[in-house]
């Protein structure tokens with residue numbers, strides 16, 4: 001927990017009333033986000049009450065409320081009825097276990113969701129053919145989705161699967177891995193490549209974040225137990241919501 005005084009001091013130090021553009025609540029929103037990004041307010045820390053913020057900063061409660069609401073809408077803060085407003089937890093994802101988005105969110109008590117942007121069948125592009133070890137001209141199923149957790153946008157995901165493993169793409173409903181499992185083709189192993197990127201304007205718009213904000217690009221190729229590639233997925237995760245955790249061990253001697 002952090003004392004309200006520290007939050008107020010950090011907010012005043014940012015001089016948000018005279019810094020930046022747009023309405024005052026936007027500038028307060030940016031200042032609040034800044035003290036969270038800088039780790040002054042950490043995950044699960046409580047925000048001082050609306051009334052205290054308004055009184056101490058000498059601004060109206062409506063301004064405070066609008067700034068807080070915008071951060072709640074962005075998934076940066078959560079409001080708990082009767083308890084107050086807190087910094088939202090980040091989703092932590094272990095790198096070594098092969099799990100699906102649906103499993104990841106469910107184990108964290110969040111409700112996984114998807115907004116479908118594309119389900120289609122076509123011929124593998126040279127890049128897809130290479131990633132999936134297919135001969136040119138093989139048919140693939142393509143799935144483009146906005147992935148959400150408790151309705152908050154988390155990632156934009158584009159999965160490509162050889163059509164023989166998902167003959168009817170319409171069958172994929174909530175989970176791609178569930179659909180593969182139903183066909184006896186659940187991935188057994190995967191290779192994943194991660195790199196930092198900045199959201200381009202289209203992706204940023206879909207995820208509801210400002211253009212140029214930090215993102216994690218993740219490419220996953222997964223394989224059946226016999227080594228056949230089953231999935232080539234490119235994902236763009238929100239950098240402000242997702243942590244990847246890698247466990248490491250010294251080699252046994």
Ligand code: GLP
Pocket residue numbers: 099100101102103157159174175176177178218220231233235
């Ligand atoms: C994660 C992986 C994807 C995989 C997806 C399957 O998001 N990055 O490579 O396709 O999980 O999730 P689901 O079964 O929920 O569709």
